[in-house]
Amino acid sequence: MSEKIRMINGQLQVPAEPIIPYIEGDGVGQDIWKSTQTIIDAAVEKVYAGKRRIKWQEVLAGEKAYATTGTSLPKETLETIKSHLVAIKGPLGTPVGEGHRSLNVALRQELDLYACVRPIRYFKGVPSPLKEPEKTDMTIFRENTEDIYAGIEWEMGTREVKQVIDFLENTMQVKKIRFPHSSSIGIKPISKEGSQRLIRAAIDYALEKNLKRVTLVHKGNIQKFTEGGFRKWGYELAEHEYADALHDGRLEINDIIADNFLQQILLAPEKFDVVALTNLNGDYASDALAAQVGGIGIAPGANINYQTGHAVFEATHGTAPDIAGQNKANPCSLILSACMMLDYIGWQEVSAALITALEKTIQSGQVTGDFATSMGVEALTTSQFARKILEKL
Secondary structure, eight states, rough: OBBBOOEETEEEEOOSEEEEEEOSSTHHHHHHHHHHHHHHHHHHHHHHHHOOOOOHHEETTTHHHHHHHHSSSHHHHHHHHHHOEEEEEOOOOOOSSSSSHHHHHHHHHHOOOOOOEEEEOOOOOOOOSSSGGGGEEEEEEEOOGGGGGGOEEEETTHHHHHHHIIIIIIISOOOOOSOOOGEEEEEOOHHHHHHOOOOOOOOHHHTTTOOEEEEEEOOOTTTTTHHHHHHHHHHHHHHOOOHHHHHHOOOOEEEHHHHHHHHHHHHOOOGGEEEEEEEHHHHHHHHHHHHHTGGGGGGEEEETTTTOOOEEEEEEEOOOGGGGTTTTOOOHHHHHHHOOOOHTTTTTHHHHHHHHHHHHHTTTTTBBBHHHHHHHHHOOOOHHHHHHHTTOO
8 A cells, every 4th residue: 555655753654655756857857757767666676576666656847847737846746745755856947937046946945955965976887087986986965955045136236236235335334345336146144053954964874874084065264154154063063963973983074175175076086975065065066076977967866854854866967958858868867866765765675786787787888878979889778778777687
């Protein structure tokens, strides 16, 4: 019998047949979701011999939602994901005209999915610009709800921006707005509470996975009270809540300036295990790191609220409308995000089986077009690639 996943006393309660909502996604979503769903269902069936299965429930967002309901993010979609806790989605485009600036950001904000989790690792055989891409193996925890992504901005020339600038210059005595008559203004909130819940999630993950180093990435040398606060509050949290782990050597906290971090991930990526970042820095760093191991086409992602249990797992790439519906897209990002979802609900055996099959498929030179040219092999379609993974389960 199909049931919802629930959170009871801080623990996920996952039935044998959980109902999991999915958003197919725009563009290539139609191609990669179909293959991903087939692979997940086959892996669950094989590992659990029919004793467990996922009951998929489609919810609408993006172009399909707009065509059907007149809005890109219907209330019913948010309510369904809220009540079922765990969901998975393909890529979504940014709506044209009025409405949400980004559907992905809207989902994170509405569901308070404060941790963007991006494991970055290399799969042997994948084309990479690095000489030793296998040294890049870390997990990014990016704060997801604050920073400039809170979207607090006023456009140059508007009545509102003039009010803000007048307040800053005349009430707050700010003298640093060089061109006040032609400036837009943005405000960047970074809170102690928001920072510490993200860093706590990163530390808990590190301890659970027996990873020693947690690095705080920031620009606190320039933005002393926002980015600097992130660093300060992270150290305070570690000292107050994880003193035993620090003392016995299971945990090591350090920090690094954001621009230096972007150098070090190229020069010495093996120095990092788990990394906690503010929202904008995390956006830059996670995509840069994905490029080191083959690109965002093979980069999984999750947006999680560890306090409520809500989690949305997603393909991290764009909608690629130029190849949509042509059965050409690489489904790896969504497949690996599904593996993260399976780990999250406690079905690690399925995740492990899928990753092993995916590794074997790539190592045998059976890949989609984005990798095929660099590897000097013939390109497979999305569905052909999926079938090769299924053969190796």
